[in-house]
Amino acid sequence: MLSLNKVSKVFDAGTVNEKYAVKNLSAAFAKGDFVTIIGSNGAGKSSILNLIAGVYFPEEGTITLDGADITRTPEYRRADRISRVFQDPMVGTASDMWLEENLALAYRRGKRRGLRWGITETEREFFIEKLKPLGLGLEKRLSVKTGLLSGGQRQALTLLMASFNNPSLLLLDEHTAALDPGTAGKVLELTEQIVAENELTTLMVTHNMKDAIAYGNRLIMLSAGNILLDISGEEKQHLTVTDLMQRFADLSGEELDNDELLLTS
Amino acid sequence: MGFSLGSFLRSCPGAIAQGIIYGIMAMGVIVSYRILNYSDLTVDSSLCTGGAVTATLITAGVSPVVSLMCALAAGLVAGTVTGLLHTALKIPAILSGILTQLALYSINLRIMGKPNVTLLNTELLISLRNIPRAILIGGIFALSVIAVMYLFFGTEIGCSIRATGSNEKMARAQGINTSFNKVLALSVSNGITALAGGLIAQYQGYCDINMGRGTIVIALASIIIGEAIFSRVIETSKVSFAVRLFSAVFGAGVYYLVITAVLQAGLNTSDLKLFSAAVVAVVLSLPHLKTVKKGKVRNDAKPE
Numbered sequence: 001m002l003s004l005n006k007v008s009k010v011f012d013a014g015t016v017n018e019k020y021a022v023k024n025l026s027a028a029f030a031k032g033d034f035v036t037i038i039g040s041n042g043a044g045k046s047s048i049l050n051l052i053a054g055v056y057f058p059e060e061g062t063i064t065l066d067g068a069d070i071t072r073t074p075e076y077r078r079a080d081r082i083s084r085v086f087q088d089p090m091v092g093t094a095s096d097m098w099l100e101e102n103l104a105l106a107y108r109r110g111k112r113r114g115l116r117w118g119i120t121e122t123e124r125e126f127f128i129e130k131l132k133p134l135g136l137g138l139e140k141r142l143s144v145k146t147g148l149l150s151g152g153q154r155q156a157l158t159l160l161m162a163s164f165n166n167p168s169l170l171l172l173d174e175h176t177a178a179l180d181p182g183t184a185g186k187v188l189e190l191t192e193q194i195v196a197e198n199e200l201t202t203l204m205v206t207h208n209m210k211d212a213i214a215y216g217n218r219l220i221m222l223s224a225g226n227i228l229l230d231i232s233g234e235e236k237q238h239l240t241v242t243d244l245m246q247r248f249a250d251l252s253g254e255e256l257d258n259d260e261l262l263l264t265s
Numbered sequence: 266m267g268f269s270l271g272s273f274l275r276s277c278p279g280a281i282a283q284g285i286i287y288g289i290m291a292m293g294v295i296v297s298y299r300i301l302n303y304s305d306l307t308v309d310s311s312l313c314t315g316g317a318v319t320a321t322l323i324t325a326g327v328s329p330v331v332s333l334m335c336a337l338a339a340g341l342v343a344g345t346v347t348g349l350l351h352t353a354l355k356i357p358a359i360l361s362g363i364l365t366q367l368a369l370y371s372i373n374l375r376i377m378g379k380p381n382v383t384l385l386n387t388e389l390l391i392s393l394r395n396i397p398r399a400i401l402i403g404g405i406f407a408l409s410v411i412a413v414m415y416l417f418f419g420t421e422i423g424c425s426i427r428a429t430g431s432n433e434k435m436a437r438a439q440g441i442n443t444s445f446n447k448v449l450a451l452s453v454s455n456g457i458t459a460l461a462g463g464l465i466a467q468y469q470g471y472c473d474i475n476m477g478r479g480t481i482v483i484a485l486a487s488i489i490i491g492e493a494i495f496s497r498v499i500e501t502s503k504v505s506f507a508v509r510l511f512s513a514v515f516g517a518g519v520y521y522l523v524i525t526a527v528l529q530a531g532l533n534t535s536d537l538k539l540f541s542a543a544v545v546a547v548v549l550s551l552p553h554l555k556t557v558k559k560g561k562v563r564n565d566a567k568p569e
């Protein structure tokens with residue numbers, strides 16, 4: 001469904017700062033997969049998500065989604081099938097637009113935008129129905145500017161926006177990292193709920209090993225721009241944090257830095 | 266000669282008429298400066314382009330209304346050029362505007378064929394020969410621009426332009442072609458500015474190659490004065506954007522009343538631009554100065 005074929009991304013090529021953020025990486029993901037991605041700082045997690053989303057293009061390799069080559073499709077044109085939630089809660093919404101306007105923008109993702117009014121009454125009702133289950137009371141605040149919402153509220157809203165229009169793929173890049181532990185837990189629960197409800201194929205980057213083990217059906221550990229570990233199915237279900245650290249040490253010959261990958265939530 | 270209330274009052278209607286027409290220009294600048302978050306300097310020349318097109322066409326016998334439509338079209342093209350320089354050729358925002366502005370200077374001279382075109386003894390839509398009528402016609406134009414802009418920025422495409430200005434990353438993630446939207450918005454912004462330029466040329470009865478120098482400063486002054494006066498309504502209103510547009514026209518009126526007053530009080534006309542620049546510098550720095558006073562100095566504070 002999504003496949004990366006020998007993909008490489010180099011930054012500052014040809015200079016002393018040349019850096020392979022992703023190096024010759026190949027991977028295939030099946031429809032309905034919920035993949036958690038871990039790795040230390042600079043391992044290339046965000047770079048991979050950005051390549052898939054089209055923020056920038058790879059120097060080498062190809063990316064296909066639903067059978068179509070999207071390697072060089074502009075970001076805004078793949079947004080109809082790929083939706084995202086970012087680490088920084090500020091990035092997911094237009095902060096000086098109303099909550100309902102943000103939802104209406106997301107509702108038109110992948111559709112032609114013309115001279116019709118930006119939001120309709122039926123949509124407003126639909127949004128209210130969708131906001132209620134979040135349990136944040138946002139359904140009563142349709143005309144609040146999203147800049148005034150808390151980080152957790154904004155991430156919940158961005159998640160809801162990302163679920164509109166049946167995307168083929170949901171990309172989450174440490175979307176709970178900027179939240180306090182309690183809120184992070186709620187947003188994660190909500191993530192699982194929205195993913196299940198809409199049967200979304202999901203790639204979720206996290207710094208939290210426990211979350212990486214607890215969520216999803218497949219776990220990928222990245223190191224130096226490539227896949228170090230790829231665990232799924234039965235094996236993933238029985239995985240523990242200690243196993244994971246041991247296997248990292250065996251493979252890479254170094255200890256995993258406890259500070260970099262959070263062990264507790 | 267000191268300040269005379271009587272002569273100031275006699276000058277007020279003229280100042281108001283001018284304020285309304287420049288207010289239309291300020292609404293054009295709102296599109297770039299407030300919606301797109303883009304400091305577009307093209308307007309300093311596209312205002313004159315509008316004036317040049319209008320004056321030249323009227324001299325050639327074209328009707329004042331048709332000539333205004335042509336001015337609008339010329340402004341749309343000018344803004345498109347700036348937009349393309351920025352998006353397609355990746356030239357930084359300010360520089361894209363400066364390049365078009367400079368190029369337009371030559372183009373404006375080409376359009377007029379000389380540095381100055383006067384509109385004598387011709388039927389005009391709006392003129393200082395009849396100030397009450399000028400206020401009425403200017404007011405109708407201003408209200409129409411407010412209505413059209415309010416409706417446009419409420420449409421799907423208008424909302425997507427606002428999203429582009431508010432948060433480009435988010436906009437792209439929602440499938441919005443941000444480059445196209447920037448070109449479109451800059452085009453609309455300069456179109457409105459050129460329309461105002463056409464009205465100004467008719468109002469004052471001539472177009473001069475130097476007309477429009479400092480437009481951006483007048484626009485910013487009008488926008489900021491208007492926002493200061495209407496801040497609460499802009500915050501709370503259901504039609505906040507329409508209020509914001511109206512506030513810019515109001516702000517332009519206040520600006521021209523102040524200018525008229527200081528001229529009456531003896532300020533030399535040639536010092537006017539220095540005065541305007543100083544006023545705008547003070548107004549723009551007010552938010553920062555306020556925080557300094559409260560002791561919350563932030564050296565990284567960016568100008569709005």
Ligand SMILES: Nc1ncnc2c1ncn2[C@@H]1O[C@H](COP(=O)(O)OP(=O)(O)OP(=O)(O)O)[C@@H](O)[C@H]1O
Pocket residue numbers: 011012019020021039040041042043044045046047048
């Ligand atoms: N725009 C860029 N320009 C230059 N180098 C970059 C850029 N983006 C990423 N890199 C480099 O590429 C490497 C991978 O970065 P990436 O952001 O993908 O890491 P990450 O796994 O997401 O790390 P983190 O856990 O810190 O978010 C890093 O060495 C980083 O410095």
Ligand SMILES: [Mg+2]
Pocket residue numbers: 045046047
């Ligand atoms: Mg990252």
